[in-house]
Amino acid sequence: MVKKAKKTVKRQVMFTFPEKLITEPLIYNLGIQFHVVTNIRRADVTESKGWVVLELEGDETDIEKGLAWMTGKGVRVDPVVGDIVEG
């Protein structure tokens, strides 16, 4: 069996949390479950809403899986650079 080589990458993303998820330790779990290093650079969280800008570092596939898991939890995931597709 051939094992896929791990490829460490960095990814800058913004998470937007709906109210019901604000108190859940999602970023902590993302780090633990997917072996992703989470490095928060900017954030604003209140009781009703929240956003966090952070850099993720880890295996490319793990990051993809982790982001899919976040999305599944109801968190909106956007690239920090904003939309790249322009009209």
Place this chain on the structure above:
Amino acid sequence: MSYTRVLRCRKCGQEYPIKPMNLCELCLSPLEVTYDYQAMRGAVSREKFASGPISMWRYKDLLPVEDDVIDIGTGYTPLTKATNLGKELGLEQLYIKNDGVNPTYSFKDRPVSTGVTKAREFGFKAVACASTGNLAASVAAHAAKARMKAYVFVPSNTEPGKLVGAAIYGPTLVVVKGSYDDVNRLCSTLAQRYKWGFININLRPYYAEGSKTLAYEVVEQLGWRAPDCVVYPVGSGLSFTRIWKGLGELAMLGLTGPVNTHMYLVQAAGASPIVNAFQSGSQHVNPVIPNTVATSIAMGNPADGYYALKIARESEGGACAVTDEELIAGMKLLAQTEGIFAEATGGAVIASLKKLAAAGTIKKDQVTVAYITGAGPRSQEVVSDIVKPFVVEPNLESFEKVLGNEITK
């Protein structure tokens, strides 16, 4: 040579050398080109601009480029006094800046010209972008002129007809199976992997600066005065912030008096994250999923939303959203009063102007400039219902019968 100094983080002030990068390594905020204004001040004058080329490159001293530029004839577009439309809306000092007459039919030629020039200076062999319309055409055209390779990425649901405007220039056109978000994701991966000049990623700070000429030209065309009000359509918010920067620079360089311009940003109601933030009093722009016919400004996650929002507030301007129905009416109104066929985004500007004038927010004697950032033919399908011809037999009797009262005697 240019008067460029460094890249500086808009949020935390950290400085970086002039190189291809767009985000601050510390806080991940956008970087901006800064200049040595003291040296620049000694080199520029109204007379020098006036004797320069009839294009955006008359303001080369204020742009971050070194020697040869990639010039396809962009800029110095008409500023027309809109007396008919003004009468209709109750505005006596209304001007239209018609940037749809640029070489690839939109204002994007300004930032792209600057961005691709910089790409060549940095030694890139290829430039890239992701776009369904104006940006794609402009990047492809400038790459052709620069003899560089261009990669243009489009989402798979884009109508093939929309791609002709880019394909004609011979780029490598890549249709990505998936949604807009899938294209965004792929492009950010590719931007990290390949040594390409990605126009709105690693070239973004330079790309941005070209839009300052939207301000310079208007000020020069108004006889070296800043307008009282600017009404401008906003997608990512980037060019809106650069108009403001451009106005400020002219004042700082002593070319105009102090700037008291009120900056109004316009979005389509189906993609209005910045207007939402403005109206709710929020500092943060929450992303949305865009849904509007004004595709040139249909951006759900605007990279410079925060800064555009800040300018709208600080300049005591505003933010206005209009429905697709309203913006289509705006397209027709502009065409039928001023003879200017704008793309859907321009319709949003006119529809917003109408609202702002009716509410008394923009006063009738204020010198107001409405920017038309793209030409109509690229949005033809949204107004196709306008075609309602009279059909007659090839004889006089039929003509007079069918047209009836339409005939002016």
